[in-house]
Amino acid sequence: MKLKKTLPPPTFSDNQTLNIDLQMCFALYSASLSMTKAYKPLLAELKLTYPQYLVLLVLWEKDAVTVNSLGERLFSDSGTLTPLLKRLEKLGFIQRQRSAEDERKVIVSLTKEGKQLQKQAASVPVQISCNTGCSLAELLLLNEQLISLRTALIKNSIKT
């Protein structure tokens, strides 16, 4: 059994403990919303929302996966994914079909239209990365920092 390693609380002077400007949490939250807004007009041309685009990113990497495995990849669950996938299906980009071997599972796969969309989508992240004003090195560093932050939060946070 591994020991759980948590750092001691960083100490702020009392006045600043709740200062919103100093709180990385709010910076994270507002930066994430700004990012989604930045994607919106670009993805709108493909008739996609940002979460729908994320699902397609996963499928473009590996087609025909279950709802569960999509959820693990995207840190999401069926409560979010099921209605989202139904919308993607209605748009004609994916198919949802029960697995023949295990009828509990639903296999999500790309349609021809969904596959074709990948080419059009290729320029989207490039355009966004320009808007960040960050260099490639900065983007990669930030990516790693955010992934380890996410990992730590998932590991150390109590589940209700």
Added chain:
Amino acid sequence: MKLKKTLPPPTFSDNQTLNIDLQMCFALYSASLSMTKAYKPLLAELKLTYPQYLVLLVLWEKDAVTVNSLGERLFSDSGTLTPLLKRLEKLGFIQRQRSAEDERKVIVSLTKEGKQLQKQAASVPVQISCNTGCSLAELLLLNEQLISLRTALIKNSIKT
């Protein structure tokens, strides 16, 4: 008129352009959701959601402000804030009242209960910062990086 300064697109090898793991955008998105989930059980004890907590953070800094000024501070608008503020009012933490001088404006101010909540909330960000597994220096650095990312995205992104 200032020249708009945007960096040239970072170049990825073609195969990796759409790799979800390499996309800082997804790391940002998923880390932000993880952060909100980490806050959830702590804020639930105060009967607050994370966006409601953000509103109170602003009010604890400066009480009695308009919906607009709250929105500027939180990068949000009346479409989001109005229903949220109504819930906070129903919970008894804030008051909403039309300004006497300018009846278009709504002044949001803390109730006694809302002010008292600040003491109970003090331990929340401390607990969260432990869960991040980051040192104070790392948190401050990440905070700055995210703020400049947000600033760049707001400046450089086209609006619809």
Added chain:
DNA sequence: CACAATTAAATTGTGTACAATATTTTATAT
């Protein structure tokens, strides 16, 4: 085999996020 436990999705209900529109009040320009 029977039946409880587990697993996979779907459903329900609450709370944002946000674009688009509406409403009300104030400011401005003839």
Added chain:
DNA sequence: ATATAAAATATTGTACACAATTTAATTGTG
């Protein structure tokens, strides 16, 4: 002074995010 524009908030409609519950299929156990 009156129409017009602008400003501040509210409303409407769509799309998540997520906890909690439900439904259906499969697995494990006696």
